[in-house]
Amino acid sequence: MSGPACCDNPPGVSSGEESGQIKKIASLNSYVSGNPDSKLAVLLISDIYGYEAPKLRIIADKVAAAGYYVVVPDMFFGDPFIPKSNLQDWIKIHPAKPAVEFAKPVIGALKEKGISNIGAAGFCWGAKAVVELAKDASIQAAALLHPTFVTLDDIKEVKVPVAILGAEFDKESPPEVVKQFEAALQVKPEVDHFVKIYHGVSHGWTVRYRDEDITAGNVHRRPIRIFWIGLLQSLWNC
Numbered sequence: 005m006s007g008p009a010c011c012d013n014p015p016g017v018s019s020g021e022e023s024g025q026i027k028k029i030a031s032l033n034s035y036v037s038g039n040p041d042s043k044l045a046v047l048l049i050s051d052i053y054g055y056e057a058p059k060l061r062i063i064a065d066k067v068a069a070a071g072y073y074v075v076v077p078d079m080f081f082g083d084p085f086i087p088k089s090n091l092q093d094w095i096k097i098h099p100a101k102p103a104v105e106f107a108k109p110v111i112g113a114l115k116e117k118g119i120s121n122i123g124a125a126g127f128c129w130g131a132k133a134v135v136e137l138a139k140d141a142s143i144q145a146a147a148l149l150h151p152t153f154v155t156l157d158d159i160k161e162v163k164v165p166v167a168i169l170g171a172e173f174d175k176e177s178p179p180e181v182v183k184q185f186e187a188a189l190q191v192k193p194e195v196d197h198f199v200k201i202y203h204g205v206s207h208g209w210t211v212r213y214r215d216e217d218i219t220a221g222n223v224h225r226r227p228i229r230i231f232w233i234g235l236l237q238s239l240w241n242c
Contacts, residue, residue: 038068049130054084
């Protein structure tokens with residue numbers, strides 16, 4: 005389920021320092037960054053605050069700098085969650101699981117332009133769409149960051165290399181649930197996986213940490229490095 009922690013510390017206004025641009029891909033406005041001629045792409049699917057979140061775009065630019073073509077689609081069609089509005093009412097309009105059908109045309113468009121391998125990372129709400137893509141092998145690698153709505157049954161059906169990055173303080177995907185995810189993956193030797201619970205941080209820590217939170221800021225840099233240098237490098241060998 006989705007709860008109050010999903011709303012904590014909403015993103016601020018962009019500083020305008022992003023290196024990417026807005027393009028329409030398969031009918032979705034998308035923030036894109038990196039070399040469009042790269043044969044490796046990464047799809048970043050946002051939390052409830054959408055594709056304009058500054059820290060999400062910073063991640064996109066950093067992953068792009070490692071040689072990937074990065075696409076952050078607007079999965080909410082210009083209607084991200086607005087602070088202080090009713091979260092459950094918003095979720096009814098934007099359920100997470102069906103959103104995978106918005107992502108698939110984007111993947112198709114990337115493949116049509118010659119991209120051979122695609123990884124995807126989902127943050128909170130976005131993790132559900134990514135796990136659905138990982139279940140039918142629409143992508144070649146997946147990362148779920150402080151996931152919401154993802155179930156143990158979902159994890160059992162994953163068919164591609166996957167990273168699950170949790171938080172010590174997370175009521176949406178508490179550590180005991182993340183450990184269940186890890187146990188399910190351990191009996192699937194055909195699926196490479198990396199599972200870690202980061203200490204001292206809360207739900208949303210990868211894209212909505214406070215700048216003055218030194219612990220979250222330092223920890224935040226590690227999953228970016230793990231994601232592009234570790235798991236996504238497996239795309240080269242697909």
